[in-house]
Amino acid sequence: MSGTKDTEGQYMYCIIRSLEPRQFTTRGIGERGDVVYTVHYRDLALAAVVSDSAVTEYGSSRRNMMAHTLVLEEVMHEYTILPVRFGIVAPSVKAIQEKVLQQRYDELDSLLVEMQGRVELGLKAFWYENVIFQEIVDENPPIRRLRDGLTGRSAEETYYERIRLGEAIESAMWKKRDEDAEKILSTLRPLVCRTVGNKVITDRMVLNDAFLVEEKRQPEFDAAVDKLDEKMGKRMIFKYVGPVPPYNFVNIVVQWDSDGG
Known part of the structure; x- marks a missing residue:
């Protein structure tokens, strides 16, 4: 500066x-x-x-x-x-x-x-990597067969199979991410005025959302997040913050004239 x-x-x-x-x-x-x-x-x-x-x-x-x-x-x-x-x-x-x-x-x-009378609350959810990978393998026989078929074989020999396995796992993760995110949002949606979905930035991240909530309903929202943690906490970690400045719902930008206004 x-x-x-x-x-x-x-x-x-x-x-x-x-x-x-x-x-x-x-x-x-x-x-x-x-x-x-x-x-x-x-x-x-x-x-x-x-x-x-x-x-x-x-x-x-x-x-x-x-x-x-x-x-x-x-x-x-x-x-x-x-x-x-x-x-x-x-x-x-x-x-x-x-x-x-x-x-x-x-x-x-x-x-x-x-x-x-409204506050911004933020919620991020992250899978436990080992748990979600095991779920995907258990729920997808083709993925399980691909994985098992790699055992005892060299990396060179299985190069293309490993690529197919990675692509299949990625596709399954996106499907499961959408399903889990909707389970979370369907619980919280009735309690909020507006929602902003921010970019999911890691493979483990399920949700990265901001919620505009009536201040008087924040205790309900807090309780709903606690219940989600009780229900889904063995599969994922919740990171809940707020109230915070409403960056996701208001962003005042000012352009000044070259003469200084």
């Missing part, structure tokens, strides 16, 4: 509904100890949560991402928040007031209404 006092702007964290100026205890991104505060525009009941910052590009290091997230976590204890995408630096307070709070008031107001 680079920048000087000649290129000072404001790093944006989120949008909240507030008429009163606020400061927060968490320090801003950039390790300068900048105060996190709100920017307002006239009598509009919206505010941007910001800290002073060099007008620069922030790399997505763990330190920077954590600084961004810690501010959001503090603010969301008191307010419904609309997260701003990581790394957005405004050239001036005026730019925030005019380009965001004024010009995008209707959009932001509508999103705050939608998010009011």
Whole structure:
């Protein structure tokens, strides 16, 4: 990161509904100890949560991402928040007031209404590798025959058979993944407002979803996840997080004019 006092702007964290100026205890991104505060525009009941910052590009290091997230976590204890995408630096307070709070008031107001009283909860599920592989072999005689046919034979001799076995196992895993994911989702779907399915990024991963849930229904959702763990926990591990900032349902992106707004 680079920048000087000649290129000072404001790093944006989120949008909240507030008429009163606020400061927060968490320090801003950039390790300068900048105060996190709100920017307002006239009598509009919206505010941007910001800290002073060099007008620069922030790399997505763990330190920077954590600084961004810690501010959001503090603010969301008191307010419904609309997260701003990581790394957005405004050239001036005026730019925030005019380009965001004024010009995008209707959009932001509508999103705050939608998010009011709701929380994002995240759930990932991972198979135990040995368990799922054994299930696939037990449930698929052709795969079992292919596997058994490799015993005692060289890698060169069985090269193409090993490829066929790998392809057959991969196909069976996708089918089983879809089935298991649907079992999980069918339990949770009645409790949620919206769901976002994120990419499954490992062979063991069954589910990687975010759920927008009414705050008052979170205890029901918690209990449903516990029951899923009781029912399916011998086959997979559940990783449940939340409430977290609603990144999967709101992602405010701001484009500044070249003249700085």
